[in-house]
Each structure stands twice: as C-alpha cells, then as structure tokens.
Amino acid sequence: MTAPIVIVGHRNPDNDSISAAVGYAYLKNELAKREAERSGKAPAEYVPMRLGPMPPESAWVLEENGIAAPAILSHIHARVLDVMTPNPISIPRTATLLEAGRLLRKHNIRSLVVVNDDETYHGLITTRMIAERYISATDALEDDGSNSMAVAGDLIASLGQKVDEMTETDVLVLDKEGLLNEAVEDLMASALREAVVLDDDGYCIGIVTRSDVATRPRRKAILVDHNETRQAVHGIEEADVVEIVDHHRIGDVSTTNPIQFLNLPVGSTATIVAMEFERHGVEIPKSIAAVLLSAVMTDTVILKSPTATHFDREQAERLGALAGVDPTDFGLAVFKCRGGEDDLPVDKLVGADSKEFQLGDSTVLIAQHETVDLPAVMEREDEIRAYMRRLKDDNKYEFVLFMVTDIMAEGSQFLCEGNRRIVDRVFNIKCTGVGGTWMPGILSRKKQVAARILGS
Numbered sequence: 001m002t003a004p005i006v007i008v009g010h011r012n013p014d015n016d017s018i019s020a021a022v023g024y025a026y027l028k029n030e031l032a033k034r035e036a037e038r039s040g041k042a043p044a045e046y047v048p049m050r051l052g053p054m055p056p057e058s059a060w061v062l063e064e065n066g067i068a069a070p071a072i073l074s075h076i077h078a079r080v081l082d083v084m085t086p087n088p089i090s091i092p093r094t095a096t097l098l099e100a101g102r103l104l105r106k107h108n109i110r111s112l113v114v115v116n117d118d119e120t121y122h123g124l125i126t127t128r129m130i131a132e133r134y135i136s137a138t139d140a141l142e143d144d145g146s147n148s149m150a151v152a153g154d155l156i157a158s159l160g161q162k163v164d165e166m167t168e169t170d171v172l173v174l175d176k177e178g179l180l181n182e183a184v185e186d187l188m189a190s191a192l193r194e195a196v197v198l199d200d201d202g203y204c205i206g207i208v209t210r211s212d213v214a215t216r217p218r219r220k221a222i223l224v225d226h227n228e229t230r231q232a233v234h235g236i237e238e239a240d241v242v243e244i245v246d247h248h249r250i251g252d253v254s255t256t257n258p259i260q261f262l263n264l265p266v267g268s269t270a271t272i273v274a275m276e277f278e279r280h281g282v283e284i285p286k287s288i289a290a291v292l293l294s295a296v297m298t299d300t301v302i303l304k305s306p307t308a309t310h311f312d313r314e315q316a317e318r319l320g321a322l323a324g325v326d327p328t329d330f331g332l333a334v335f336k337c338r339g340g341e342d343d344l345p346v347d348k349l350v351g352a353d354s355k356e357f358q359l360g361d362s363t364v365l366i367a368q369h370e371t372v373d374l375p376a377v378m379e380r381e382d383e384i385r386a387y388m389r390r391l392k393d394d395n396k397y398e399f400v401l402f403m404v405t406d407i408m409a410e411g412s413q414f415l416c417e418g419n420r421r422i423v424d425r426v427f428n429i430k431c432t433g434v435g436g437t438w439m440p441g442i443l444s445r446k447k448q449v450a451a452r453i454l455g456s
Helices: 015-039 056-064 097-107 127-139 148-158 180-189 269-280 286-299 310-323 327-336 346-351 374-378 381-395 420-427 445-454
Strands: 005-008 046-050 090-092 111-115 121-126 172-174 194-198 204-209 220-224 240-246 260-263 354-359 362-371 399-406 411-418 437-440
Touching: 005 015, 015 046, 015 056, 015 220, 015 269, 015 286, 056 286, 056 327, 090 097, 097 111, 097 127, 111 204, 121 127, 121 194, 127 148, 172 180, 180 194, 240 269, 269 286, 269 310, 286 310, 286 327, 310 327, 346 362, 346 381, 354 445, 362 374, 362 381, 362 445, 374 399, 374 411, 381 399, 381 411, 399 420, 399 445, 411 420, 420 445
Parallel strands: 005 046, 005 220, 090 111, 172 194, 220 240, 240 260, 362 399
Antiparallel strands: 111 121, 194 204, 354 362, 399 411, 411 437
8 A cells, every 4th residue: 555645834833834734635635536536546645744733723723624633743754664564464373384384375475473362463483484393303314214204204293283382472573653764773683584563452563574674665745835954844855755835935855856846926835725726626625715714814914914915815715705704804813813922832932933044054043923912922022032042042043033923013023032133234223122123014024034134
C-alpha cells in the first residue's frame, strides 16, 4: 500500500497554514478519486498535517464544521513504518516444523512470526534456523555411514518437532514511527537479519529485514503557505516535495523533479486553494468553504491588509455564499474566538504566529498578533519584552520584532528587542521607548515589514 502524501504548512502554524492544508487535502483527494475512476487504479491518499499547536481560531472553525484537526507531524524522515512488511504471516507455538516449512514455501518468505495462544507475539522462526537444525543432524553422520539410518530417523522425527522448541525470542523490536536511519544501525548490529514491529498490546504488526532497508524510501509532501526550508518540517531535505502552494516570496526549497508550484501574489494561500477548486470544477462543501473563508479573512485582516487583492475579495464573496455567512461578520467572529489577551500564555501571544528570516549572516524573528483589544495586550508589555529577550538570547537572533496589529484601528504597535537600529533605520522611527511605536496602516508582516527589512 502506498504511503499517504502529506500536505503541511509552516512551523508555528497560523490559520492560513492549517486551513490551506485541510482545504487542499480535500481537493486533492477528490481529484484522486476522479483519476481512479478513469484509470481503474487505487486512488492516492492526501493527509493534512501541522507542525505546531492549533491556533484557537483554527480549532474553533474546524470544530464548528465537524472537521478533525490535522495531526502533528514531528518530522518527515523515513520511518520504520515506510519499509516494514505489514501483517506478517504467523504460526502458533504448538505447530510443527513441517507446518512451518510448508508456510515458508507457500508464501516464499524467510521468516514466520511465532504467536502465543492469544495471538500476541512470542518470537521468530526462520528458514535459516530450520536449515541449521538439519545441518546439525547431518554433522552427526559417521564417515563410513554406519549410523545413517539413525540420522535419517532423527531428521524425519524433527518434522514433528514443535516450533516453540526452535523459536528465537531475542529479536530486535522496532517502533513503527522510529527513524529508519537509527533502525538500520540497530538491525545491522543484530545477530538476526530480521526485526519485528509490535503494537502497544504486544501484537506483531510488521517485520523488517535487511533487504527491506537496502533502499531508503522518500516520503512525499505538498507544502502550503511556505517554500523555505527554515520554515519547513524537519527532514524536508530527505523528502520528495511534489507540489507547493504559496503566496510568499520564492525561498530555497529544492526538488528532485519538476513539480506544480502555485505561487500567486494574493493575500492568502486559502485564496489560491479556493481558485483551484474552481479551476478543476470541484464543488466546495459548506464546511470546507467556511474553513477556507476563515483563512482568507485572518490572513488579509478582514480584507484590510495591503496584501488583499481582488482575487481575495472575489473568493471571500464566493466562499461566504457557499458557507451561508457574511464574510466580514464571519471574519470578526473568527478573530474574536482567539480568546482574551489578558490570560493567553505569553509564548502563545508572541510565538503563535512568528517566522524566522535570514538577514545576511544573521537570523531575525518577526512575530505578529492580531487583536481587537490593543490595550489589553499592551498592559502585558513588561512580560512580553522579557519573553522576547529570552527568545533572542536562546536562539541568537539579531533582533525580535513583535507586531501587535489592531484590526479595528488598522495599524500595528511595534515592540523590538535586540539590534533595534535596523528596524529604526528601515522605518525611520525610534523603537526604543516604553509602549513601543505605533505604525498606522501597517497590517502585513510579509509585504509591509519583512519585505522592507530584508530588502534594506
């Protein structure tokens, strides 16, 4: 069975990253079904995943629409799961060597899982073990053949010998989610050529041989809302990136083959996903329309951001009609469900929507929090600045810039820790005083802040 293709956004996921993955996975699965009907082959499977905690608005929108939250993807390195033979052939401990030999021959395999009466794992028996049993019997044959009948009798009797008497129980056990590189090292160091994979209840769900690990598989992924390795899942260099859907600058993700790379200067990746539904003639269900609309509205700050285009406005109207909501009212409801800023943990307040950027030989962090209650956030300035300083020191950032974006007032309060001179020079401000610096009209981190800093 072919492994599913992962669709995943960037680290520290925002609503657009989550929603685009969910919406695009639905579209790709519908297109895969269409292709399967045409070709008669089994459809490919696409699974949305995430690289961090769920933003509150994403959790709310998904729950309201009965959609499961994407699972966490900790890395995309090859795993034991990607090479193991699932559901291996088993044999009870009470079976005979004759029965074991017949099973091995019938299925053209080299090992059998020996199980207890309740089907839980007990050990392994292999063709090598059986061969060694017969070789040891012939070793007893005298040079003149005087005891040949006794040896032959022993060989025949061994056919009725119980499997349990020859089972090897000192077998390497692997975790299905374990890194393949580490498993290979353990397997090569093992006395046996096989390892088993057990579930939490002690049942054998897979077997791995040295032949299985001779070629290293590459997991497949589609990246949404980013195309830079710094923001991608760990192990991306070992994966096959088969598509990218993004609305940011072109980054440094490289691929082994030509791929579909959808990169449009619009306000939201969800806008591109909605346009793809339209292009392929796939109907958007009400639930998916609501999810995509939520991302369009959060990423464009309810269409007020300078990144918002006529494409975003067109798709917002279309998605709103499909979801049965007014886009602006729905967008405000999504923002408000983020919760009160007074009790939001500071790491979530500052770090939930933060991105690293390379500035020459240095790395900077630009974080953003969008709010409808700026005073509530600014009451926590001392705590926020202390956390920003820890981030800077722990990660050796040149500076940490935190944008507190007031949706209603249409501007952002800048708080900066570290080398403030860069921010001051780029924006011709003094970002040093208590209370930060109010930046009217600054709503977009990508277009109005990061682009100016990186281009300075």
